[in-house]
Amino acid sequence: MNIKKKRFPLLIAFLTITQVIFAQEVGSNSPYGRYGFGVLSNPSLGASEAMGGISYGLRRSQQVNPGNPASYSELDSLTFIFDLGVSGHLSRLSDGVNSRDFYNGNLDYIALQFPLLRNMGASVGLLPYSKVGYNFGGRRSLSDIQYLETYRGTGGLSQIYGGVAWEPLKNLSIGANVTYLFGNFSHSRVSTPITTNALTTEGLNKFTIRELKYDLGLQYTYPIGKTRSVTLGAVYSPQINTKADVNSSIMNYEKDPYQNPGYPPFQIINNDTLGGESFQLPHTFGLGFTYNTEKFLVGVDGTYQLWKNSAYSTQLDGLNDDNRYNDFYRINAGMEYVIDPFSQNYFNRIRFRGGVSYSNSYVNVSVSNPDNNQPVGVGSFKEYGINLGLGLPFHDLRTGHVSMLNIGFGYSRQHPDNQFMVGQDMFKISLNMNVNEFWFFKRQFN
Numbered sequence: 284m285n286i287k288k289k290r291f292p293l294l295i296a297f298l299t300i301t302q303v304i305f306a307q308e309v310g311s312n313s314p315y316g317r318y319g320f321g322v323l324s325n326p327s328l329g330a331s332e333a334m335g336g337i338s339y340g341l342r343r344s345q346q347v348n349p350g351n352p353a354s355y356s357e358l359d360s361l362t363f364i365f366d367l368g369v370s371g372h373l374s375r376l377s378d379g380v381n382s383r384d385f386y387n388g389n390l391d392y393i394a395l396q397f398p399l400l401r402n403m404g405a406s407v408g409l410l411p412y413s414k415v416g417y418n419f420g421g422r423r424s425l426s427d428i429q430y431l432e433t434y435r436g437t438g439g440l441s442q443i444y445g446g447v448a449w450e451p452l453k454n455l456s457i458g459a460n461v462t463y464l465f466g467n468f469s470h471s472r473v474s475t476p477i478t479t480n481a482l483t484t485e486g487l488n489k490f491t492i493r494e495l496k497y498d499l500g501l502q503y504t505y506p507i508g509k510t511r512s513v514t515l516g517a518v519y520s521p522q523i524n525t526k527a528d529v530n531s532s533i534m535n536y537e538k539d540p541y542q543n544p545g546y547p548p549f550q551i552i553n554n555d556t557l558g559g560e561s562f563q564l565p566h567t568f569g570l571g572f573t574y575n576t577e578k579f580l581v582g583v584d585g586t587y588q589l590w591k592n593s594a595y596s597t598q599l600d601g602l603n604d605d606n607r608y609n610d611f612y613r614i615n616a617g618m619e620y621v622i623d624p625f626s627q628n629y630f631n632r633i634r635f636r637g638g639v640s641y642s643n644s645y646v647n648v649s650v651s652n653p654d655n656n657q658p659v660g661v662g663s664f665k666e667y668g669i670n671l672g673l674g675l676p677f678h679d680l681r682t683g684h685v686s687m688l689n690i691g692f693g694y695s696r697q698h699p700d701n702q703f704m705v706g707q708d709m710f711k712i713s714l715n716m717n718v719n720e721f722w723f724f725k726r727q728f729n
Contacts, residue, residue, distance in 0.1 A: 311415065312416055314648075318607070318647070319608065322413060328346075328349070328368060328715065329689040330636060330689050330717070333670050335616050335617035336670075337583065338350025339500075339569045342504060344362070347394040347395070351502060352499075353456040354500070358397075358404040362720070365716075370713040371388045376706070377707075378705050392410045394406060394410070405447045406446050412464060414439040415469075428479060429477040430476045433472070433474075433475070436471070442496065454504040454506070459500065464523070465492065465493050468490055470488045472486045475539055482550070483536045485548075487532050490599070491527060496564070497521060499520070501516065501518075511575065514575065515571075516572065518568075520566070525562050525563070535552065557596065561595075566589045569585070578621050580618060581616075583616045586614075587610070591609065592605070592608070607647060609663060610645075612643060616639055619674075621635070636671065640669075642666045643666070647662065663700055664700060670692065673690045687715075687716075688717075690712075691715070692713075694708070
């Protein structure tokens with residue numbers, strides 16, 4: 284058997300899926316995507332997500348963990364890992380009186396991990412950073428004119444990363460990711476007359492981000508016994524300073540531009556570009572640990588991001604640097620249990636996972652009283668999450684490697700701190716295929 288023939292299907296799949304991800308706009312229906320860079324994604328994959336999103340102290344030889352690049356060195360010299368995740372979402376938005384459901388399906392990420400040298404591993408992949416995909420509004424009146432005011436947004440940030448980890452001393456690993464961060468954003472406000480035949484007016488803001496991002500990671504494992512250990516992990520990402528041109532336009536249409544895509548504007552009232560607008564992404568600090576035995580793992584992570592006073596174009600949201608952002612914090616905790624990983628009984632080898640998370644929002648939002656459309660200030664929200672999951676092992680009798688099909692179930696609640704804001708409940712089902720291939724073994728036959 285020629286081992287090269289086995290590699291081609293995975294490489295073709297990687298290239299094909301990468302093109303699909305580039306072609307799609309990964310969205311979110313949350314109205315809070317209207318502010319900042321959208322709804323932020325947690326960089327946890329597969330099994331990690333089912334454990335509440337822990338990653339900083341997670342160190343495993345058969346799992347890709349870009350949340351801490353120091354983890355890549357925990358990989359034997361013969362293994363290649365291919366990790367792919369998809370998910371389906373049901374979001375329910377409610378203002379306390381009315382509610383609406385949204386359904387989404389996403390190809391979430393793709394990641395590869397492979398050895399370089401002894402005690403050195405690497406990983407590459409494509410992950411989401413933030414998501415925008417809102418569509419909300421309501422009926423308004425001006426004098427004797429009734430019109431529908433709608434806010435719509437699309438886009439988000441994605442990240443292509445490449446990382447390397449090295450274990451210079453036993454139980455101590457250091458690693459780094461270099462990430463190309465990119466994305467397009469579009470925010471619009473559409474006014475559609477109801478009681479007259481007047482034109483539909485759209486105010487549209489668009490901008491693009493292209494920048495490099497860096498993540499530094501450290502892990503130290505302290506062995507307690509032959510089958511028990513504690514791993515401490517830390518991650519730091521420096522602040523990003525970038526410039527982007529913001530295009531702002533006001534156009535009149537004979538028809539709704541979103542219901543009739545490609546339909547040209549009847550009149551362009553204004554079309555200006557603000558060059559070199561400043562944008563910043565924050566310093567990020569992460570600290571976590573895991574306690575491991577043969578059958579049990581438990582871990583806790585803490586994340587802190589310095590968003591307060593970060594630069595952002597006032598043209599896009601009307602807020603200022605003093606009230607736009609909050610310093611962000613998130614706490615994740617999770618566990619995994621397997622009855623007997625070496626049992627002949629398949630049920631005993633299934634991995635049972637669970638976790639919880641809690642965070643604030645990094646953005647504030649402008650709040651208005653819906654009864655009179657008068658502004659009442661800014662507001663924010665807290666987010667609570669709970670996850671459950673299963674890891675279904677698949678044993679390759681030829682190589683002895685174990686691949687894993689991970690199934691996850693998640694629920695999160697965005698709880699606003701202002702009575703005029705919208706709450707969100709999201710239910711998520713995720714599937715992750717973690718394939719461990721025996722690529723680098725030198726065979727004696729073809």
